[in-house]
Amino acid sequence: MDSTSKNETPEYYQNVVVMRHGDRIDNFDPLWTLTAQRPWDPPLVQEGRVRSFCTGRKFRNLFKYPLHRVFVSPFLRCVQTAAEAAIALSAVDDSPEALTGESVSFDPSKIKASVEYGLCEMMSRMAIRLDVAPKDGNWGFNISEREAMLPAGTVDKNVERVYKELPKYEEPIASTKARYEQIVKDLADKHLNENLLLVTHGEGVGVALSSFRKGAEVYEVDYCGYVELRRPIFKKDRSFTAGEFEVITNTGQTGVKYSI
Template identity: 65%
Template sequence: MASAVAADAPLKPLRQQYVVVMRHGDRIDNFEPLWVSTAARPWDPPLIQDGRVRAFCAGRKIRTQLGFPIHRAFVSPFLRCIQTAAEVVSALCAVDDDPNATNSDGVSIDPSKLKVSIEYGLCEMLNREAIRIPPKDGEWGFNLSELESMLPEGTLDHTVERVYKELPQWEETVLGARNRYAQIIKELADKHPSENLLLVTHAEGVGVAVSAFLEGITVYEVDYCTFAQLRRSISSQEPSLAAGEFEVLNPGQTGIRYMPSSSIADGAI
């Protein structure tokens, strides 16, 4: 009879899991200040055309330069993130990608390459520091069917259960939002340990992806479509899996600016 595996037997290394956390592209209200005066949903600005271009190019960069595939994407329900994800996913799934293409128009894709889902936990900070003009009636008016129809055909995954079943409550604190971002990154990774993930979210979410896993620093600026890269080891001992701690890859890359947290405490910023 074969002997039982000892309870303290070492876990066998299985693979590395990568999580890419990206900010959305260029939002219209930062370039056309009068847009909000006539907008039906001033709290939910779309991308400008340059934002689409930036997002598509970021997706191409992920596909060609990072050295690992993306299997699954999750996206904030805000329009700018949905539009960003549509461009990024198109670039990731492109078939015979034309190097001169600058957005998803006319790009043929293979939707089997990855799946996409909307996740409320990746939404913008729901407070006045982030939302300039909130809805007066408290209704954000996200039409999921409409938003899902904007994602590349064939990529949507309806089988995934959301971590956050609804939006956070309005006027969450900045600290509360940061804790939410740290939690959602880990929970999504834990739910899909055999896949590499792309999370399309907001500037604060990208900042947390760095500061939560790189001790002693505070991120103070994140450019449009900049992304943080996280990596951790996944080990196995049947029938369970165990995950290591996330490490931040290339934290000093262009587009993410940070400084030691002690400098902020000392009044340096």
């Protein structure tokens, strides 16, 4: 971050939206984990797909700026959420009657998508029970397979991931929170001239808010709840520098509730 004077006029603002995934199946069917091959990686239920698509449509209609890139946690529920949101954001002929992106025409040149390990779930028993985590330690995240789930033509193969591999299980909670805060900064810094949508998990959304709004304590993040951040970008000579992020989300308005 740069200590640019508040009196300077920014060249533009960079916007970052940090969003939780949609409704996951194991919260509606508690017995699902008993027979699932990958109980640590639940998919969305249909309602989750609908919520994800409609949230992406809301972004397209509500925001006064375009979202250029989507970065997503490798967990299945997040990839499915990102896929629906990306189609909604790049829709060409989006009928109001469409509830998912299944039959919606979209322009893949309008948005690019990438999987980022740093946005993954809290890798601890607080989020993934010991009896649910893989016994052999193999989480089985194949990035090529996850990318294939994203809308055709949107995957950017040239993006270098910040985290080269999944954080280790039993990651300390303090480390997880530091990871969530840092990944927002790192991705924003790497793509300084673009607006980003980061699809992650509930704790990641909460940290994105509390890290950039002093004194805020997040106590609820709904499915597809999101935090909207922005920061000024200043031009000095021939280079660009970034100011501090500010939270422009009020409590309860976007599925995130917090106190000051």
